[in-house]
Amino acid sequence: MEKIIPSFRVGDTVVLRKQHPCGGKTFRVMRTGSDIRIVCATCGRDMTVTREKLERAIKDVIHEEKNNG
Numbered sequence: 001m002e003k004i005i006p007s008f009r010v011g012d013t014v015v016l017r018k019q020h021p022c023g024g025k026t027f028r029v030m031r032t033g034s035d036i037r038i039v040c041a042t043c044g045r046d047m048t049v050t051r052e053k054l055e056r057a058i059k060d061v062i063h064e065e066k067n068n069g
Contacts, residue, residue, distance in 0.1 A: 004054055011064035014038065016057045020045070025059075 011023035012029045024042025036054050039046040
């Protein structure tokens with residue numbers, strides 16, 4: 001059984017399986033690498049999470065639409 005690794009970039013919004021203490025489930029990706037910096041879309045709290053931990057917690061990824069022009 002293959003595990004599908006979610007793909008996300010700076011600017012994408014990730015929906016997590018568990019709620020943040022403020023009640024929000026959506027977070028904006030601010031920085032990527034071995035540690036990922038995310039900001040809660042509800043309360044604005046920012047946190048740094050390891051890539052491995054975040055990949056397990058993601059329910060859905062909403063990719064940022066790039067406008068050319």
